[in-house]
Amino acid sequence: MQHAAPLIDPFARPITYLRVSVTDRCDFRCVYCMAEHMQFLPKAELLTLEELDRLCSAFVGLGVQKLRITGGEPLVRRNIMGFFHAMSRHLGAGLEELTLTTNGSQLGRFAGELADCGVRRVNVSLDTLDPDKFAAITRWGRLPQVLDGIRAAAAAGLRVKINVVALRGVNDGELFDLVRWCGDQGHDLTFIEVMPMGDLGNEDRLDQYWPLSDLRARLAERFTLMDLAERTGGPARYVRLRETGQKIGFITPLTHNFCESCNRVRLTCTGELFMCLGQEDNADLRAPLRASGDDAVLIDAIRAAIANKPKGHDFDYSRQTVTGQMTRHMSHTGG
Numbered sequence: 001m002q003h004a005a006p007l008i009d010p011f012a013r014p015i016t017y018l019r020v021s022v023t024d025r026c027d028f029r030c031v032y033c034m035a036e037h038m039q040f041l042p043k044a045e046l047l048t049l050e051e052l053d054r055l056c057s058a059f060v061g062l063g064v065q066k067l068r069i070t071g072g073e074p075l076v077r078r079n080i081m082g083f084f085h086a087m088s089r090h091l092g093a094g095l096e097e098l099t100l101t102t103n104g105s106q107l108g109r110f111a112g113e114l115a116d117c118g119v120r121r122v123n124v125s126l127d128t129l130d131p132d133k134f135a136a137i138t139r140w141g142r143l144p145q146v147l148d149g150i151r152a153a154a155a156a157g158l159r160v161k162i163n164v165v166a167l168r169g170v171n172d173g174e175l176f177d178l179v180r181w182c183g184d185q186g187h188d189l190t191f192i193e194v195m196p197m198g199d200l201g202n203e204d205r206l207d208q209y210w211p212l213s214d215l216r217a218r219l220a221e222r223f224t225l226m227d228l229a230e231r232t233g234g235p236a237r238y239v240r241l242r243e244t245g246q247k248i249g250f251i252t253p254l255t256h257n258f259c260e261s262c263n264r265v266r267l268t269c270t271g272e273l274f275m276c277l278g279q280e281d282n283a284d285l286r287a288p289l290r291a292s293g294d295d296a297v298l299i300d301a302i303r304a305a306i307a308n309k310p311k312g313h314d315f316d317y318s319r320q321t322v323t324g325q326m327t328r329h330m331s332h333t334g335g
Ligand SMILES: Nc1nc2c(ncn2[C@@H]2O[C@H](COP(=O)(O)OP(=O)(O)OP(=O)(O)O)[C@@H](O)[C@H]2O)c(=O)[nH]1
Pocket: 068, 070, 101, 123, 161, 163, 192, 232, 233, 234, 235, 236, 251, 253, 262, 264, 277, 278, 313, 334, 335
């Protein structure tokens, strides 16, 4: 329940969307997200789920309406279903949407319980329908397990949105197959431009980068794209394909910056609050959380952090070099 003035940042943007990375660990090692030999946080540094509950509840009290659980892989955190159950108490009492972004590997186990917790839709990352390519991209993932997970989600009544990172030379040849498959299955589909997050070892961002302006032009060779005004509260802009009626989203941090309408901040599993995905600056909420059982200190710290939210990211590949690169990996803040 909201009990205080809402969070408004220095650029007059209301902050109503909290993304929470509940673990930095993952059962996959996607080539654009992680180095092959990632060092994860010692478990002792993680906030407990009860502490994360207190933090998220404070944000809901401050006007957050949408809560997205992410990671790492959120569904590998022990007792994560207990956390979803706990968060579901806020639905209809300030919180309008409780949802998650997942690689889908554990949906076979958890889809039904997620639906019971009031989750209505789930975003599943799936960059290819080719089993060998899938194994190459995710290093540790296996496609059939993810497809089973997606089926389980649909069977549980969850709406599925497939997130595809557009990767030149990797999935550019599958554009129409992915569109057709999502259409046949009744899943929404969103493409994402690859962002320069974290050192990946051998991978080169410029080689990976496939601008969505190109992808969109390719789509327009076969379909009539009708721009839609509707929004999901995230950064995607949507079109409908006139010929099939399908909805397709584009997340374009590089070719079309959407920061002016930013409504979100990110909380990590150690209690850091990142005010922008594309900046290094963060605020520690763990100390104020642990300083007192009363939320007043915590709420002051949250307001002070929001007062420092930057205007946007500085990602740029336009001069054939990568600028605005972040040191942390995408799994740290959960995308
Ligand atoms: N630069 C930037 N990229 C973002 C932001 N939010 C999401 N993304 C990118 O979009 C990807 C997909 O986001 P999702 O986790 O599906 O969340 P969403 O786009 O808010 O989802 P919807 O609620 O379905 O709109 C993330 O992993 C990021 O790569 C943002 O604020 N800034």
